[in-house]
Amino acid sequence: MEVQINGTTERLPEGISLAQLLVHLDLHARRLAIEHNLDVVPRSQYGAVRLQQGDRLEIVHAIGGG
Template identity: 50%
Template sequence: MTLSLNGETRLFAGPADGPLSLSALLGMLGLDARKVAIERNQEIVPRSRYAETWLASGDALEIVHFIGGG
């Protein structure tokens, strides 16, 4: 599956048992779902929908990491 991730085209293998969810992609990337915001095809995806948002080849994703500090 080919995805555009923050403007970079990348190839990802989906799980053997079916399509790739946004949650599964975050796991593959080693990202904590609580610390990112995601836009898929120019629409914000609510965090509560990551597990049920299925990705398709050609999707454009923007992932923003939250960094704490003070």
């Protein structure tokens, strides 16, 4: 299946979860925010959200500051 990640089309296995996607992209150990089809997904839901053909994701790195 194909999904858009930060504006780039990526080919992924059917039914992959957001948690599995982060492992696939080697981003699982980072502090991130993920928007899935215009909705921000809480980290606690990454394993429950399954991607589908045509989904759009924005993945950004959280940066601390003061």
